[in-house]
Amino acid sequence: MSKVVSRRELLSLATGAGLTLAVHGCAAPGNGGSEDNGGSEDNGGNGKNGKAPASVAFEQRLAVPPLLQPKVAADGTLVFDLTARSGEREFVAGRRTGTWGFNGDYLGPTLRARRGQTVRIDVHNELGETTTVHWHGMHLPAAYDGGPHQPIEPGATWSPTWRIDQPATALWYHPHPHGQTQKHTYRGLAGLFVIDDEVEGALDLPRRYGIDDVPIIVQDKNFEDDGSLDEKDHGPTGFLGDTLVVNGTVGPYLPVTSQRVRLRLLNASTARIYNFGFADGRSFELIGTDGGLLPTPIEATGIQLSPAERAQIVVAVKPGERLVLRSSPPELGTEHGITRLAGGLDTFEVLELRAGRQLTPSAQVPRRLVEVRHPSESDAVTTRTFRMGDMEINGHDMDMDRVDVATTIDTTEIWEITNQNELPHSFHVHDVQFAVLTIDGQKPSPQLAGWKDTVYLPPQRTVRIIMHFRDYADRTMPYMYHCHLMMHEDLGMMGQFVVLRPGESPQLTCSHHC
Numbered sequence: 001m002s003k004v005v006s007r008r009e010l011l012s013l014a015t016g017a018g019l020t021l022a023v024h025g026c027a028a029p030g031n032g033g034s035e036d037n038g039g040s041e042d043n044g045g046n047g048k049n050g051k052a053p054a055s056v057a058f059e060q061r062l063a064v065p066p067l068l069q070p071k072v073a074a075d076g077t078l079v080f081d082l083t084a085r086s087g088e089r090e091f092v093a094g095r096r097t098g099t100w101g102f103n104g105d106y107l108g109p110t111l112r113a114r115r116g117q118t119v120r121i122d123v124h125n126e127l128g129e130t131t132t133v134h135w136h137g138m139h140l141p142a143a144y145d146g147g148p149h150q151p152i153e154p155g156a157t158w159s160p161t162w163r164i165d166q167p168a169t170a171l172w173y174h175p176h177p178h179g180q181t182q183k184h185t186y187r188g189l190a191g192l193f194v195i196d197d198e199v200e201g202a203l204d205l206p207r208r209y210g211i212d213d214v215p216i217i218v219q220d221k222n223f224e225d226d227g228s229l230d231e232k233d234h235g236p237t238g239f240l241g242d243t244l245v246v247n248g249t250v251g252p253y254l255p256v257t258s259q260r261v262r263l264r265l266l267n268a269s270t271a272r273i274y275n276f277g278f279a280d281g282r283s284f285e286l287i288g289t290d291g292g293l294l295p296t297p298i299e300a301t302g303i304q305l306s307p308a309e310r311a312q313i314v315v316a317v318k319p320g321e322r323l324v325l326r327s328s329p330p331e332l333g334t335e336h337g338i339t340r341l342a343g344g345l346d347t348f349e350v351l352e353l354r355a356g357r358q359l360t361p362s363a364q365v366p367r368r369l370v371e372v373r374h375p376s377e378s379d380a381v382t383t384r385t386f387r388m389g390d391m392e393i394n395g396h397d398m399d400m401d402r403v404d405v406a407t408t409i410d411t412t413e414i415w416e417i418t419n420q421n422e423l424p425h426s427f428h429v430h431d432v433q434f435a436v437l438t439i440d441g442q443k444p445s446p447q448l449a450g451w452k453d454t455v456y457l458p459p460q461r462t463v464r465i466i467m468h469f470r471d472y473a474d475r476t477m478p479y480m481y482h483c484h485l486m487m488h489e490d491l492g493m494m495g496q497f498v499v500l501r502p503g504e505s506p507q508l509t510c511s512h513h514c
């Protein structure tokens with residue numbers, strides 16, 4: 001499998017660019033991203049140098065991914081049909097861009113099911129190259145996880161099936177082929193998977209899909225002059241683009257017809273880290289994170305999301321106003337040269353909310369949302385340590401034939417993850433939702449009080465997480481854990497774990513090249 005950029009290239013890139021920075025030396029900390037839209041900066045159209053992109057004219061109505069209608073099989077199983085294929089999209093007027101998408105040119109439809117329902121997804125691959133489809137954040141058997149061990153050959157169909165059994169939230173799906181995740185996702189293969197349940201359904205929250213409950217899938221791109229996607233431009237964290245595409249729309253506005261609107265934010269970028277908030281500094285209520293709703297809404301003015309992280313927020317608007325969702329420079333916890341190269345100085349205008357003159361009433365967000373019962377530390381049977389180093393974890397890069405961690409079904413574990421590198425990383429675990437116990441020994445902010453499947457890891461910090469491996473023992477098929485900066489993942493910053501029955505030992509069946 002060819003890697004997008006070799007480790008040596010990557011390192012020289014990081015060092016070389018560091019030198020460039022020292023020479024330029026013009027971006028004072030906290031100033032380079034500029035507080036306004038930065039349209040006047042000499043941006044040269046290149047996000048990777050940490051310059052704020054030109055201001056956005058919000059001229060296209062935000063596309064909303066359609067809800068995919070399932071067929072209902074005789075036994076009640078919801079059967080969804082997804083086809084990965086190539087296509088073409090006019091992101092910028094007059095320029096055609098070659099893209100990939102599910103059931104369409106770009107991105108995929110929203111899948112939706114209730115807790116307790118059994119689903120089957122028939123995934124067809126019409127791409128002309130091997131891909132996979134991973135259900136990010138989903139609790140399901142390893143054989144249906146859609147990681148690198150479940151390749152779908154060109155022309156083939158893969159039909160995973162499982163019973164949805166986790167709290168209401170917005171998960172997502174994206175390809176996960178060995179060494180190719182960044183490319184496949186960047187070209188447009190990504191979609192939301194919304195889970196509903198009774199607890200969430202009983203709360204008075206905005207829930208009219210596409211009206212006051214709106215998916216916001218954010219990606220960054222660079223377009224070549226001929227309109228094609230630039231896939232070459234990599235910094236030390238991966239690909240950073242200068243143009244935001246939201247649900248596939250460049251320069252989007254969303255007509256708002258109610259007093260409150262719920263946004264389901266998904267960072268579907270391959271490397272960029274966003275810090276979402278509103279341009280006028282108003283606060284919103286954070287109601288949910290990766291794996292479910294929070295115990296109580298949290299009033300916030302910003303929410304930072306690294307690739308694959310999600311957040312649900314509710315914002316109130318006034319009749320007739322226009323309000324801009326913005327991404328301000330994220331707090332990466334990195335040294336300045338790296339910060340700049342990792343996009344940590346960049347500001348983006350994401351989306352304009354256009355409130356109508358008459359707004360339908362929306363209830364206040366309930367003060368109590370859901371009960372979140374995290375596993376308790378005293379139940380943990382083991383603490384494992386993970387050192388995130390130079391494109392490897394615990395000194396190894398990804399090997400599909402090696403089991404790095406063997407856990408036992410129905411046990412609780414603490415994983416202690418340290419970023420020993422100067423670069424930003426993140427940590428994602430398949431199969432489970434975890435709780436963040438501490439960051440460098442401190443209790444995490446209330447924004448991390450809910451279920452998470454991906455957590456940002458600043459350099460030289462240690463994050464402790466706890467999780468329970470409740471179901472689905474399979475000695476033959478591993479799940480993945482990895483950095484979710486997709487280039488890092490592709491370069492090998494990934495390991496494999498199996499869930500065993502007591503007394504079993506792992507025995508991987510070789511599902512790929514042997």
Ligand code: C2O
Pocket residue numbers: 134136174176308428430480482484
């Ligand atoms: Cu979002 Cu291993 O994946």
Ligand code: CU
Pocket residue numbers: 134135136137428429430
């Ligand atoms: Cu995942």
Ligand code: CU
Pocket residue numbers: 424425426483484485488489493
């Ligand atoms: Cu990383």
